[in-house]
Amino acid sequence: MNAATDTPGLLRLRGIRRSFGEKLVLDGVDLDVDAHQVVALVGASGSGKSTLLRTVNLLETIDDGEILLAGEDVSDPRVDADAVRARIGVVFQHYNLFPHLSVLDNVTLAARLVHRMPRADAERRGLELLDSVGLAGFAAAFPDRLSGGQQQRVAIVRAIATGPELLLLDEVTSALDPELVGEVLALVRSLAEGGTTILMATHEMAFAREVADRVVFLDAGRIIEDAPAHEFFTAPREARTREFLTRFLRE
Amino acid sequence: MPEPTQTDAASVPDDRGRSGEPSWQPSERELERRSFRRRQTRRSVLVSAGSTLVFAGLLLWALLGSPGWAKVQASFFDPEVALASLPRILEGLWLNIQVLVAASIGVTLVALLLATLRTLRGPVFFPLRALAAGYTDLFRGMPLIIVLYLVGFGIPGLDFFPRVPVAVWGTLALILTYSAYVSEVFRAGIEAVHPSQRLAARSLGLGHGQTMRRIVLPQALRKVTPALMNDFVAMQKDVGLISVLGAVDAVRAAQIESAHFYNFTPYVVAGLLFVLLAWPMIRLTDWVSARMRAREQAGSIV
Ligand SMILES: Nc1ncnc2c1ncn2[C@@H]1O[C@H](COP(=O)(O)OP(=O)(O)OP(=O)(O)O)[C@@H](O)[C@H]1O
Numbered sequence A: 001m002n003a004a005t006d007t008p009g010l011l012r013l014r015g016i017r018r019s020f021g022e023k024l025v026l027d028g029v030d031l032d033v034d035a036h037q038v039v040a041l042v043g044a045s046g047s048g049k050s051t052l053l054r055t056v057n058l059l060e061t062i063d064d065g066e067i068l069l070a071g072e073d074v075s076d077p078r079v080d081a082d083a084v085r086a087r088i089g090v091v092f093q094h095y096n097l098f099p100h101l102s103v104l105d106n107v108t109l110a111a112r113l114v115h116r117m118p119r120a121d122a123e124r125r126g127l128e129l130l131d132s133v134g135l136a137g138f139a140a141a142f143p144d145r146l147s148g149g150q151q152q153r154v155a156i157v158r159a160i161a162t163g164p165e166l167l168l169l170d171e172v173t174s175a176l177d178p179e180l181v182g183e184v185l186a187l188v189r190s191l192a193e194g195g196t197t198i199l200m201a202t203h204e205m206a207f208a209r210e211v212a213d214r215v216v217f218l219d220a221g222r223i224i225e226d227a228p229a230h231e232f233f234t235a236p237r238e239a240r241t242r243e244f245l246t247r248f249l250r251e
Numbered sequence B: 001m002p003e004p005t006q007t008d009a010a011s012v013p014d015d016r017g018r019s020g021e022p023s024w025q026p027s028e029r030e031l032e033r034r035s036f037r038r039r040q041t042r043r044s045v046l047v048s049a050g051s052t053l054v055f056a057g058l059l060l061w062a063l064l065g066s067p068g069w070a071k072v073q074a075s076f077f078d079p080e081v082a083l084a085s086l087p088r089i090l091e092g093l094w095l096n097i098q099v100l101v102a103a104s105i106g107v108t109l110v111a112l113l114l115a116t117l118r119t120l121r122g123p124v125f126f127p128l129r130a131l132a133a134g135y136t137d138l139f140r141g142m143p144l145i146i147v148l149y150l151v152g153f154g155i156p157g158l159d160f161f162p163r164v165p166v167a168v169w170g171t172l173a174l175i176l177t178y179s180a181y182v183s184e185v186f187r188a189g190i191e192a193v194h195p196s197q198r199l200a201a202r203s204l205g206l207g208h209g210q211t212m213r214r215i216v217l218p219q220a221l222r223k224v225t226p227a228l229m230n231d232f233v234a235m236q237k238d239v240g241l242i243s244v245l246g247a248v249d250a251v252r253a254a255q256i257e258s259a260h261f262y263n264f265t266p267y268v269v270a271g272l273l274f275v276l277l278a279w280p281m282i283r284l285t286d287w288v289s290a291r292m293r294a295r296e297q298a299g300s301i302v
C-alpha cells in the first residue's frame, strides 16, 4: 500500500477495457474518485455505466487496464476479490434484497458473515442505521412487505452497514415510481453531505447537478467529458456532451 | 464511515396499527352480502356431502350385490387373519421405516452434491459436471427394480462385504435412484433463483460457498418444497420394493403370512399400513403447495 501516498485518488481507473464478444463496451476508461467526493456517471442507455461499476467491484473481469483502490491494484488476480468487494458498497437498480431474510438480517448479513461481527453488535448497529432512515419499524418484516422506495433505502443501508470506503450506486431510482424517488434521493444526499465517497450512475440530471462534485459523461465506452458539476451543465466543452444534454432535457 | 443523518421519515410510519380501526362498522349492505355468502357455503357443503353419500351407497350396493363378493370378502377381508398377521407385518414395517429414514438422509446429501456439481460454471469443472449429468441420466432412466436387483445381488456377489444385511443394499439402491430425481429438483430450484441474488451477495463480500449456503440454497429449497415432498411420498411407497431382495419388511412379512393362512388379507393390511404411514405427509404436501400458490398469487415476488 506504499503507493497510496503518491496517488491521491481513493479510486483510480486506468485504461479499463472490456468487451463482450465482438462488442467493445469499455474502451480505455480513465477515472479518478477522491475520498469524500461524489462523482456522477451519466450517459445514454448502453453506454457502459453499469458495466463500469461492476468492473470496479470486481463483479466483472477486465480485458486490460488497472483498478487502484487506495493505491492497491485490485485488478491483480492474486488479490482476494471477496475482500475487495467487502470494502465497497453497491446498490443496484432493482434493490436485490434477499427475500428470504428479514430486513434486519439483510442489513447485518455482511457484518456477521464477512466481518465476523458478533450477532448482537451487528444487530445493534443495523437497528441504529435503520432508525436513521426511519425504517426501524420494519426490522423484523420481510422485504416484500415494503414499498419500492423503502426497499431501496434498505438496500442502501445494507450497502453502508459495514462502513465501506466507496459506495457505488447504479441508477438507484430508475425502477421507482416517481413519488418514491424523493425519499431515496434524500438518503443519498444525506450520505453525500456526511462525506461518503460515492460513484453513481444516474439519469437524474438535476440531482447530479445538485449533489455531485464532478460529472463524467460516458459515450460508447469512452469518457467524453469529466468536469465539475456546475461546469458540466452550464458550459460543457464537448459537442457530444451538449448534444446529450439537449436530447436529455427535451425528453 | 460517516453516519447517515436523519432523512425525511414522514413517509415511513409503522404500518402495524393500520388494520384494526375500532370505529369502523360494516355497512348494512356488507352484512347482507356476508350472510348471503354464508348461506351459499352451507348449501354447497350440503350438496356435496349428499352426493358423496349417494355415490358411496351405490358403490357398496354394487359390491355387496355382486355374485363373487362372499368369496372375495373371505380371502381379502378376513378380520381374524388381519389381526393374527398384524404383529409380524408391523415388525416388517419398522424395517421399512428405518430404510426410509436412512435413504432420505442419503438422498438429500447425494442430491445436493449432484445439484451443486451440475451448477458449477467454468471449463475447469467440465468433468465433474459431465459425471453428475451422466449419473442422473442413468439412474433416472433405469427402473428401480432393476437397480435393486443389480445392487442387491451384484454387489454381495463380489464378496467384498460379507454379512451386510440385504436391507442395506436396498437402501443403497433407493439412494442411487432417488438422488438422481431429487438432484434434478434441487437443480431446477437453484436455477430459478435470479442471478441478481448471487450478484448482490457477492457484492457484499460473501464468498462462493457462503453465497450458495446462505442465499441461493434457502431460496431454491423454498421454491421446490412441494416437488421434494412429492418425491418423498413416492419413495415412502417404494421402500416396500426392498422385499424383492428377501429383506423381511412389511411386504415380505405379508407374503409369508398370506402363505401361512392361505389368504390375501395380510396384503390388504400391509397396504393400509403404508397408506397410514404416507398419509400425514400427503396431506402436508397438499397444504404446503396450496399455501405457496396462494402466496405467489398474492404477488410477493421480489
Ligand atoms: N453480460 C453481458 N453480456 C453481453 N453484453 C453485455 C453484458 N453486460 C452488458 N452488455 C452490453 O454492454 C453494453 C453496456 O451495457 P451497460 O449495462 O453497462 O449499459 P448502461 O450504460 O448501464 O445502460 P443503462 O443506462 O440502460 O443501464 C450494452 O450494449 C449491453 O448490451
Ligand SMILES: [Mg+2]
Pocket: A049, A050, A051, A170, A171
Ligand atoms: Mg445500467
